[in-house]
Amino acid sequence: MGRVSVNAVSKVYDGDIVAVDEVSAEIRDGEFVTIVGPSGSGKSTLLRMIAGLEDITDGTVEIGGEAVNGVQPQDRGVAMVFQNYALYPHMTARKNMSYGLKLTTDLPQDEIDAKVEEAAEMMGIEKQLDKKPGSLSGGQQQRVATGRAIVRDPEVFLFDEPLSNLDAKLRLHMRTELQQLQDELGTTAIYVTHDQEEAMTMSDRIIVLNEGEIQQIGTPEEIYGEPANQFVADFVGSPSMNTFPVELRDDVLVGTAFEYTLPETYRERVSKRASDGEELVLGIRPEHVDVVETGGQNTIRASLDVREPVGSDNFLYLSVGDEECCVRVSGERQPEEGTTLTMRFDPSHLHLFERDSGRNLLYGAHDQTRASEAPQESMVSTEG
Numbered sequence: 001m002g003r004v005s006v007n008a009v010s011k012v013y014d015g016d017i018v019a020v021d022e023v024s025a026e027i028r029d030g031e032f033v034t035i036v037g038p039s040g041s042g043k044s045t046l047l048r049m050i051a052g053l054e055d056i057t058d059g060t061v062e063i064g065g066e067a068v069n070g071v072q073p074q075d076r077g078v079a080m081v082f083q084n085y086a087l088y089p090h091m092t093a094r095k096n097m098s099y100g101l102k103l104t105t106d107l108p109q110d111e112i113d114a115k116v117e118e119a120a121e122m123m124g125i126e127k128q129l130d131k132k133p134g135s136l137s138g139g140q141q142q143r144v145a146t147g148r149a150i151v152r153d154p155e156v157f158l159f160d161e162p163l164s165n166l167d168a169k170l171r172l173h174m175r176t177e178l179q180q181l182q183d184e185l186g187t188t189a190i191y192v193t194h195d196q197e198e199a200m201t202m203s204d205r206i207i208v209l210n211e212g213e214i215q216q217i218g219t220p221e222e223i224y225g226e227p228a229n230q231f232v233a234d235f236v237g238s239p240s241m242n243t244f245p246v247e248l249r250d251d252v253l254v255g256t257a258f259e260y261t262l263p264e265t266y267r268e269r270v271s272k273r274a275s276d277g278e279e280l281v282l283g284i285r286p287e288h289v290d291v292v293e294t295g296g297q298n299t300i301r302a303s304l305d306v307r308e309p310v311g312s313d314n315f316l317y318l319s320v321g322d323e324e325c326c327v328r329v330s331g332e333r334q335p336e337e338g339t340t341l342t343m344r345f346d347p348s349h350l351h352l353f354e355r356d357s358g359r360n361l362l363y364g365a366h367d368q369t370r371a372s373e374a375p376q377e378s379m380v381s382t383e384g
């Protein structure tokens with residue numbers, strides 16, 4: 001069973017560099033979980049502790065229900081694919097893939113050969129098996145490195161930024177290839193990346209790390225739609241969520257260039273969590289801002305600086321006082337640059353962060369407000 005439990009795991013280097021700080025997470029058998037965060041957030045260190053390549057300062061790691069602190073990497077049932085592939089340059093692809101098995105198992109040669117052939121077929125590198133890494137492309141080297149992990153028949157795959165050395169197009173292709181492979185094999189996968197888009201597109205669930213601490217664990221939809229704090233909100237999504245500093249006065253959020261009356265549904269929750277006069281940050285994603293014809297309560301005037309066509313959509317970059325707001329509209333809407341537009345925020349996708357801690361005061365408050373977006377589903381559930 002490829003279940004992985006990380007229990008209050010910490011890593012302290014040189015007595016005072018806390019790389020990973022009491023991280024706990026449960027990764028289910030067969031799940032594809034991505035650890036994402038900026039450079040230096042502790043992703044690799046955490047993965048290497050799971051792999052057994054780094055001592056654990058505190059806490060326990062369990063694989064398949066067994067504590068593995070102190071167990072050698074080759075005895076943990078894991079196989080790791082590294083960013084730099086870590087292939088032996090003087091060995092053929094075939095030898096690179098079989099070497100580990102020869103070293104750590106007593107499988108007969110014909111069985112090893114069969115495993116290598118099978119993995120090569122899976123990765124589409126049958127014709128490259130007798131070439132050395134130097135004469136393979138980046139994508140092919142990546143496939144050999146993955147093939148080498150497959151032949152070990154692990155309970156858990158550990159990927160450390162495996163696609164970051166590839167060009168953008170190949171990276172996109174390899175994402176799908178790795179996902180399909182994991183799907184086919186059903187093997188638990190823990191995948192480290194600094195690329196939020198990679199995390200969003202590949203994972204069953206995402207662990208967001210910052211400064212060695214977990215910020216949030218959730219499905220891509222939860223992480224995107226219900227960020228626990230401003231760090232997660234900023235880190236995930238491109239262009240980023242729009243944010244405006246505001247002050248809470250009664251039920252009104254007073255910004256530097258606009259006032260926004262808090263929707264009724266959020267008032268009780270906010271009044272319990274924030275005091276009058278408190279400094280907060282209002283957040284809204286570009287696709288949750290609408291450009292409307294007429295003004296009225298909670299509409300905001302803004303001047304259009306730049307209109308940027310992106311595929312079927314237009315990104316509008318607007319100025320609201322000294323602040324910028326990006327709005328995503330359909331490509332058919334082409335307002336003139338320099339004109340003044342009226343914006344309306346979709347209240348069911350509003351976020352409100354504490355200025356100091358970044359905590360999202362509306363975390364978990366959107367379920368009801370967004371229910372109206374799926375009328376068919378809710379009809380089914382009331383009937384059923």
Ligand code: ADP
Pocket residue numbers: 013014017018019037038039040041042043044045046
């Ligand atoms: P990420 O993979 O998210 O980029 P790392 O896990 O590599 O982050 O590093 C987390 C923190 O631990 C960083 O501050 C890094 O400088 C530090 N660190 C990593 N490895 C070592 C080491 N061998 N000795 C000292 N500090 C280290």
